[in-house]
Amino acid sequence: MAERIGVYICHCGSNIAGTVDVGEVTRWAGTLDDVVVAREYKFMCSSLGQALIQDDIRKEGLTRVVVAACSPHLHERTFRNACANAGLNPYLVQIANIREHASWVTTDRQAATNKVKALVAGAVARVRYHRPLEPMSVTVNPHTLVLGGGIAGIQAALELADAGYPVYLVEREPSIGGHMAQYDKTFPTLDCAACILTPRMSEVGQHENIRLLTYSELEQVSGSIGNFRVRIRRRARHVREDKCTGCGLCIEKCPRKVVDEVFEAGMGYRKAIYTPFPQAVPKIPVIDARSCIWFERQRCRACEKLCPTGAIDFDQQDEFLDVEVGNIIVATGWELFDCRRIPQYGYGRLANVFTSLEFERMCNASGPTGGRIVLRDGVTEPKSVCIVHCVGSRDQRFNTYCSSICCMLSLKFGHLVMEKTGAKVYACYIDMRPNKKDYEEFYQRLLDEGMLFVRGKVAEITDVARTPQEEGKLIVQVEDTLLGKQRRIPVDMVILMGAIEPRRDARETGLKVGISCSMAGWFIERHAKLDPVATMTEGVFIAGACHGPKDIPDSVAQGAAAAARAQGMISKGTVKIEPVVASINEDKCSGCRICNNLCPFNAIDYLEEKTVSQVNPALCKGCGTCVAACPAGAITGAHFDRDQVEAEIAGLLWDAHGDGRPPTAVREPELEPALPQE
Amino acid sequence: MQREIFEPKIVGFFCNWCSYRAADAAGTARIRHAPNVRVVRLMCSGRVDPAFVLKALALGADGVLIAGCHPGECHYLEQNYKTMRRFALLKHTLQALGISERRVRLVWASAAEAARLAEAINEMVEDIRTLGPLNWPANWTDDRGHLDEVEKILLEHQQAMEIGR
Numbered sequence A: 001m002a003e004r005i006g007v008y009i010c011h012c013g014s015n016i017a018g019t020v021d022v023g024e025v026t027r028w029a030g031t032l033d034d035v036v037v038a039r040e041y042k043f044m045c046s047s048l049g050q051a052l053i054q055d056d057i058r059k060e061g062l063t064r065v066v067v068a069a070c071s072p073h074l075h076e077r078t079f080r081n082a083c084a085n086a087g088l089n090p091y092l093v094q095i096a097n098i099r100e101h102a103s104w105v106t107t108d109r110q111a112a113t114n115k116v117k118a119l120v121a122g123a124v125a126r127v128r129y130h131r132p133l134e135p136m137s138v139t140v141n142p143h144t145l146v147l148g149g150g151i152a153g154i155q156a157a158l159e160l161a162d163a164g165y166p167v168y169l170v171e172r173e174p175s176i177g178g179h180m181a182q183y184d185k186t187f188p189t190l191d192c193a194a195c196i197l198t199p200r201m202s203e204v205g206q207h208e209n210i211r212l213l214t215y216s217e218l219e220q221v222s223g224s225i226g227n228f229r230v231r232i233r234r235r236a237r238h239v240r241e242d243k244c245t246g247c248g249l250c251i252e253k254c255p256r257k258v259v260d261e262v263f264e265a266g267m268g269y270r271k272a273i274y275t276p277f278p279q280a281v282p283k284i285p286v287i288d289a290r291s292c293i294w295f296e297r298q299r300c301r302a303c304e305k306l307c308p309t310g311a312i313d314f315d316q317q318d319e320f321l322d323v324e325v326g327n328i329i330v331a332t333g334w335e336l337f338d339c340r341r342i343p344q345y346g347y348g349r350l351a352n353v354f355t356s357l358e359f360e361r362m363c364n365a366s367g368p369t370g371g372r373i374v375l376r377d378g379v380t381e382p383k384s385v386c387i388v389h390c391v392g393s394r395d396q397r398f399n400t401y402c403s404s405i406c407c408m409l410s411l412k413f414g415h416l417v418m419e420k421t422g423a424k425v426y427a428c429y430i431d432m433r434p435n436k437k438d439y440e441e442f443y444q445r446l447l448d449e450g451m452l453f454v455r456g457k458v459a460e461i462t463d464v465a466r467t468p469q470e471e472g473k474l475i476v477q478v479e480d481t482l483l484g485k486q487r488r489i490p491v492d493m494v495i496l497m498g499a500i501e502p503r504r505d506a507r508e509t510g511l512k513v514g515i516s517c518s519m520a521g522w523f524i525e526r527h528a529k530l531d532p533v534a535t536m537t538e539g540v541f542i543a544g545a546c547h548g549p550k551d552i553p554d555s556v557a558q559g560a561a562a563a564a565r566a567q568g569m570i571s572k573g574t575v576k577i578e579p580v581v582a583s584i585n586e587d588k589c590s591g592c593r594i595c596n597n598l599c600p601f602n603a604i605d606y607l608e609e610k611t612v613s614q615v616n617p618a619l620c621k622g623c624g625t626c627v628a629a630c631p632a633g634a635i636t637g638a639h640f641d642r643d644q645v646e647a648e649i650a651g652l653l654w655d656a657h658g659d660g661r662p663p664t665a666v667r668e669p670e671l672e673p674a675l676p677q678e
Numbered sequence B: 001m002q003r004e005i006f007e008p009k010i011v012g013f014f015c016n017w018c019s020y021r022a023a024d025a026a027g028t029a030r031i032r033h034a035p036n037v038r039v040v041r042l043m044c045s046g047r048v049d050p051a052f053v054l055k056a057l058a059l060g061a062d063g064v065l066i067a068g069c070h071p072g073e074c075h076y077l078e079q080n081y082k083t084m085r086r087f088a089l090l091k092h093t094l095q096a097l098g099i100s101e102r103r104v105r106l107v108w109a110s111a112a113e114a115a116r117l118a119e120a121i122n123e124m125v126e127d128i129r130t131l132g133p134l135n136w137p138a139n140w141t142d143d144r145g146h147l148d149e150v151e152k153i154l155l156e157h158q159q160a161m162e163i164g165r
Helices: A022-029 A047-059 A072-085 A099-103 A109-127 A151-162 A178-182 A193-206 A249-253 A293-297 A302-306 A356-363 A406-421 A439-449 A506-513 A552-572 A625-629 A642-652 B019-028 B050-058 B079-097 B114-131 B136-164
Strands: A005-010 A035-041 A064-069 A093-097 A136-139 A144-147 A167-170 A210-213 A216-224 A227-234 A257-260 A268-271 A319-325 A327-330 A334-336 A353-355 A384-391 A424-429 A452-455 A458-462 A474-480 A485-491 A493-498 A500-502 A540-542 A574-577 A582-584 A604-607 A612-615 A635-637 B010-015 B037-042 B063-068 B104-108
Touching: A005 A022, A005 A047, A005 A109, A022 A035, A022 A109, A035 A047, A047 A064, A047 A072, A064 A072, A064 A109, A072 A093, A072 B019, A093 A099, A093 A109, A099 A109, A099 B019, A109 A642, A109 B037, A144 A151, A144 A319, A144 A552, A151 A167, A151 A178, A151 A193, A151 A210, A151 A552, A167 A216, A167 A227, A178 A193, A178 A356, A193 A210, A216 A319, A216 A506, A227 A327, A249 A302, A327 A506, A327 A552, A353 A356, A356 A406, A356 A493, A384 A406, A384 A474, A384 A485, A406 A424, A406 A439, A406 A493, A424 A474, A424 A485, A452 A474, A474 A493, A540 A552, A552 A574, A582 A612, A625 A635, A625 B079, A642 B037, A642 B050, B010 B019, B010 B050, B010 B114, B019 B037, B019 B063, B019 B114, B037 B114, B050 B063, B050 B079, B050 B136, B063 B079, B063 B114, B079 B104, B104 B114
Parallel strands: A005 A035, A005 A064, A064 A093, A144 A167, A144 A327, A167 A210, A327 A540, A353 A493, A384 A424, A384 A493, A424 A452, B010 B037, B010 B063, B063 B104
Antiparallel strands: A136 A574, A216 A227, A227 A319, A257 A268, A334 A500, A458 A474, A474 A485, A582 A635, A604 A612
């Protein structure tokens, strides 16, 4: 029976109609084989546009629908749902992407119209071969994995746990808290960071629904939405969590002191057995095997001797914990740009050039200087400070993006320096971007407080004096673009506002959970505007600065949003998963097993007794690699099957072969396997 | 006399996750590029059956552009490596068929590389313009004419045999 195809061409206001002769395409589409209606409409995605399609399905008895509009990534779901509501299987709809791939590509009206015709012909040719598919329903495991215990991860974990759903919170460091725990004050309110963060941390530590796994890393993820199987590496803490009471005696008595590169940003010391900071959650220390005297030369064991509960265990090994979760929230955060990469700023060479994180630690009352702002010598208060903006961000050589938080961070630093030391504070900026609620007001406040702003990108920071006034100072060479003059600003201390960069292993993490990174290394959201916390992998969400530079309120909002998305899935209980999977026709399969090794998800099993292979639809992700590889053509890739793709190719090339009309059938009839004769 | 510029017809096989999104992004950002590539969306470049490429060329395409995620960034972990292997074999087949290997390209484009993809498309279109049309369907028709000739000869032969009987 011939199919009854409806073709709907969207104007998208003037987005499509502006460069494409929609009327001409519609008339032409109406002449294609099996097309019974072809209509154009201003906004096909509007409810009126959808109603147009639904009416035709009911009145004209359409069996296939082609919508020529924007990318299927935007509205495929809309049109599938619309058709499903009118009783047509959603998989009998095909989208021709005539906006992103045609009308927005060229300004040449003729070329755009021609391309649109080809795309419509391809869709019409293909849709004829579509087969109705039913999505599979899987139950959603109520557990959620939250990866990263910074403020975004903490927020996500607490939202879920408070709603009554169990959470595994995995953190790489010995304590949760993330970068926020390192700060002293938060802009623009100047709230004490610890005062607002630590209550949340202890809430996590005590929550009955949160299983906290610190000093642990994600090892492997398998499965898919609703049923992920996750392997977590619990690094050897050498302190037994079940016995330790967190009394801290071991830390006190440990004779080995090392520089703390992580929490103190190299500004302070910690012991070989340590908790990163006093309010750490959990309060259980770890022994850093790389600096411990026992691991170095088999002596000491002071902590073991003194531990009142016998919690020290030098023989502990890394352990693996396998858990099952329904959703994964990735909140792995950010790293600071390595300021040594800009040698002319002198970081690492000039003692009194600091990074923003070092300065954060210095301001912190529980930090290495007890909150006093001093030069590297540890005693001298600076009389003048220069804050250099955009170090490694908004810079073609390093990161082209704006790190977004540094302007406010700089204002906060300016305030703290002036409050604590009375020093003169300069800020060399490219543009000031205090662009959120109450931020502009904070900028005004700092202007009133007398912070000095120099508009210009710093060229060099040097200790080579040219005048007696510059002697013994750091000189900031900068072009003041408002004055139109080169300036040399002699100061005692320089703070570099290093760029916010993605985690160095973000790509690796992304591969494990199946999400991708932008060129810079930030995780990519499903939709930049409408779906900012979901990813292209169902059941995996992102929150916080792993998605791009973000301040605390934004990270918290995203953490909560990701939790809400996961919660929605859990409370519904089941989730529909795409039926776009491969299946093997047992009659055709020769059992050659070529496909078995092609599947990275181990979705293809070989059945020994039947000598055929079989696809497990729950594990198959529908990539189609096995379909393309099967020498017997025994594997069907639903919705991307050979007849469908080949028909689409023939349609796309309608003007290149034959009589210039999309062919009704382009594929040779398939040979049926000969039945054994009686 | 002004010669008409040859507009090559290129069929694209783009993976759903990276390259198709890059092409979308190129459109969204209004990065103007040659509108000659007509894209078939596949879930993964690993789905590209070499037969699809030959089919496209046989149906009148002047070139085929396969685009996938960068090696190591495949949405399906490692399937683009399999595309790479197949592509190497496909090149041999093309060579055997006498088709310039410049007509079939494999490029990697992440979802963020709209400009790069647009550039790759422009470059390929220009390159194929210098190669000229492939015109395979015309050759097929010729072949069919040839077959008709053969059939005619066979028929005559048969008739001659019947006369002789």
